[in-house]
Amino acid sequence: MKKSFWMAGVAMAGLVALGAQPAAAETLEEVLAIAYATNPTLLARRAQLRATDEEVPQALSKWRPTVTFTDEYGRGKYESNSYTGSSAQGREQGRTSDDKTLTVTQYLYRGGKTVAGTRQAEANVLAGRADLQSKEQTILLNAATAFLDVVRDESVLKLNINNEQVLRRQLEAAQERFRVGEITRTDVSQAEARLSGAVAERAAAEGAVQNSRAKFITLIGRSPESPQAPKAPAAVPASFDEIKATALAKNPLVIYSDWTAQSAKEGIDLARGDLLPSVTLNGELSRKLSTSSQGSELETAEATVKLSVPLYEGGQYYSALRESKHTYGRRKIEADQARRDALESATKGWEDLQSTRARISSIEAQIRASELALAGVEEEAKVGSRTVLDVLDAEQELFLARVNLVKAQRDQMVSAFTLKSALGEMTATGLALNVETYDPRKNFDDVRYQWIGSGINEKYED
Numbered sequence: 001m002k003k004s005f006w007m008a009g010v011a012m013a014g015l016v017a018l019g020a021q022p023a024a025a026e027t028l029e030e031v032l033a034i035a036y037a038t039n040p041t042l043l044a045r046r047a048q049l050r051a052t053d054e055e056v057p058q059a060l061s062k063w064r065p066t067v068t069f070t071d072e073y074g075r076g077k078y079e080s081n082s083y084t085g086s087s088a089q090g091r092e093q094g095r096t097s098d099d100k101t102l103t104v105t106q107y108l109y110r111g112g113k114t115v116a117g118t119r120q121a122e123a124n125v126l127a128g129r130a131d132l133q134s135k136e137q138t139i140l141l142n143a144a145t146a147f148l149d150v151v152r153d154e155s156v157l158k159l160n161i162n163n164e165q166v167l168r169r170q171l172e173a174a175q176e177r178f179r180v181g182e183i184t185r186t187d188v189s190q191a192e193a194r195l196s197g198a199v200a201e202r203a204a205a206e207g208a209v210q211n212s213r214a215k216f217i218t219l220i221g222r223s224p225e226s227p228q229a230p231k232a233p234a235a236v237p238a239s240f241d242e243i244k245a246t247a248l249a250k251n252p253l254v255i256y257s258d259w260t261a262q263s264a265k266e267g268i269d270l271a272r273g274d275l276l277p278s279v280t281l282n283g284e285l286s287r288k289l290s291t292s293s294q295g296s297e298l299e300t301a302e303a304t305v306k307l308s309v310p311l312y313e314g315g316q317y318y319s320a321l322r323e324s325k326h327t328y329g330r331r332k333i334e335a336d337q338a339r340r341d342a343l344e345s346a347t348k349g350w351e352d353l354q355s356t357r358a359r360i361s362s363i364e365a366q367i368r369a370s371e372l373a374l375a376g377v378e379e380e381a382k383v384g385s386r387t388v389l390d391v392l393d394a395e396q397e398l399f400l401a402r403v404n405l406v407k408a409q410r411d412q413m414v415s416a417f418t419l420k421s422a423l424g425e426m427t428a429t430g431l432a433l434n435v436e437t438y439d440p441r442k443n444f445d446d447v448r449y450q451w452i453g454s455g456i457n458e459k460y461e462d
Contacts, residue, residue, distance in 0.1 A: 027139050031395055033435040035143035035220055036136070036428045041356030045135045046438055050460065052128040053444045055121035060449070061461035062114040065106040072099040096291045104283040108305075116159040116269035123266060127259035134252040143219050144417050150214040150230045152410040156403055157209050160202040163399045169197040170395070174388055187388035193442045228408070233353075233416035234431070236423070237414040241425065248339055250424035257338035261331035268328055271321040274313075338454045342422060349419030356412035363405045390456035421430050 036042070038411045051258045074097045107114065216224050237243050249256060281303070288298040310317065333372040374394040380386040428437050444455070 001052050003098060017266070018082065026225045027228055028144060028230050029431070030434060031220060031224075031227070032143055032431060033433045034138050034430075035139055036433060037434050038221060039139050039143075039219070042136060042139045045120045045132050046440070047460065049128045049132050049440055050443045050456075052125055053440075053447055055124055055448055056118070056444070057447055059114075059117040059121040060119060062107060062110065065104050068103045068105075068156050070099075070101045072101075072102075073097070088395075092094050098289040099179050099286065100288075101284060101286040110278050110283055111273030113270050113273030116266045116273065120263050120266035122268065123259050123263035125444060127256050127263060130256035130259060133327050133424065133427060134256060136428070137252065137424070139219075140428070140431070141417055141421050146216040146219050146416050147224065147227055148229065148410045148413055149226045150209070150216050152406055153205065153212045154227070157202070157205040157404045159399065159403055159406065160198065160205040163395075164195070164198040164202050166395060167392075168196045169461050170388075170392065171195050183200045186428075189390050191391060191420055194396070204435045209436045227446070230413060233351040233413045234420055236353070236416055236419050243346050243419070245340045246342060246423045251338075251342035251345075251422060252424050254335070254338045257331070257335040261328065261335045264324070264328040264331040267324045268321070271317070271324040272316040274320065275310060277309045277347060282306060337340070345422035346419065349415060351424050352415040353412065353419055354409055356415050360405065360408045360412060363401055363408055367398065367401045367405060370394070370401050 043076045076097075139216075171191040172189070173189045176182060178185065178188050213224060237246065283303045284301070286298075286300045288300075327388045374391075374397075375385050375392050377394040381388070381391050417426060420430065424430070428435055446457070
């Protein structure tokens with residue numbers, strides 16, 4: 001019995017803090033940095049935002065003139081007949097034409113659509129940035145959860161292996177005591193049954209490890225390498241009022257819904273512009289050259305102002321305007337719901353974190369009591385006042401408490417990360433990861449006022 005208790009003590013000391021790790025253990029920060037830099041879903045969402053950036057220079061192009069050059073060239077042959085009395089005389093003539101025209105068109109007024117279109121494009125970009133942040137948080141939270149699941153399941157497996165070894169030694173000791181007549185066959189059978197259960201639990205724990213490692217590979221792209229749990233959960237605000245205020249101000253889904261609503265609002269002005277007049281300034285230079293029997297050349301230069309007033313378009317534009325108003329109303333409702341969702345997520349994260357902290361304290365107290373209980377039961381068993389079953393039950397209670405502590409420590413860390421996600425802080429910047437962060441403003445600044453050119457940054461070409 002002393003030997004089995006010593007083995008259990010060694011297991012607790014090594015595993016209660018989520019397992020002893022080798023010197024070259026992999027940290028959570030390293031895994032999150034890999035996920036941030038290489039996750040395909042996150043890389044694709046960055047590319048999507050760069051495409052959205054192009055809506056702004058496209059909108060700004062409406063402020064600029066358009067220049068068009070045309071060159072129309074043609075050759076022809078003509079026949080003419082003349083009649084004098086009863087005789088006819090035919091004549092064949094060749095002709096070449098070459099018309100060149102340079103046209104410059106500048107919108108002076110488009111019913112407010114140019115201003116609204118620019119503002120809508122900028123709102124779409126800002127909504128896209130919030131959407132990218134939301135996706136970044138999802139990827140990093142999933143990666144952290146997968147990492148901690150591996151740590152938990154490997155630690156639980158170690159506890160199960162140790163428990164199996166303890167029960168195997170317990171069975172050997174019971175068989176020896178049975179041979180000398182200290183205990184009955186029933187006591188041996190109880191030890192055998194408990195060992196069989198431990199073997200089954202160890203097999204289940206091995207399966208859980210493989211499943212968690214498979215999920216890790218899916219998210220990170222490779223197998224975990226001796227993952228080491230963080231020493232403490234991620235830091236979060238200590239005040240629930242601060243939690244709620246931060247969630248409403250910084251949750252990316254709230255920011256996304258606000259900018260989406262703003263984009264829809266600008267869409268109303270865009271639709272209204274189709275019902276308003278437009279004014280266009282046109283300038284044209286042309287040179288028309290015609291050669292036949294007698295050549296001719298005509299050069300013109302003119303500037304015109306064109307006023308277009310829509311009178312009736314079959315009701316299409318009025319319907320589009322009503323549609324845009326309904327869309328804006330829907331987006332505002334969605335923004336209100338996003339705030340409710342953010343508060344719910346923050347509240348749930350806060351409560352989960354508080355409950356796991358309390359659970360860990362209770363389990364730690366349970367482990368201390370179970371250790372003392374096991375020591376007492378073993379001593380009492382030596383003098384015959386306790387049975388083998390009593391010892392087995394005490395060992396099982398201590399084993400389950402240690403397993404529950406490992407699971408609770410994992411839950412506490414995941415709860416902290418989930419809360420940070422609700423606060424908009426589950427990002428490479430918010431976690432202070434040692435990785436080059438992606439700045440979405442750089443590409444936007446590069447293309448915003450780009451008047452000409454189809455090339456993109458070579459690091460994005462593939």
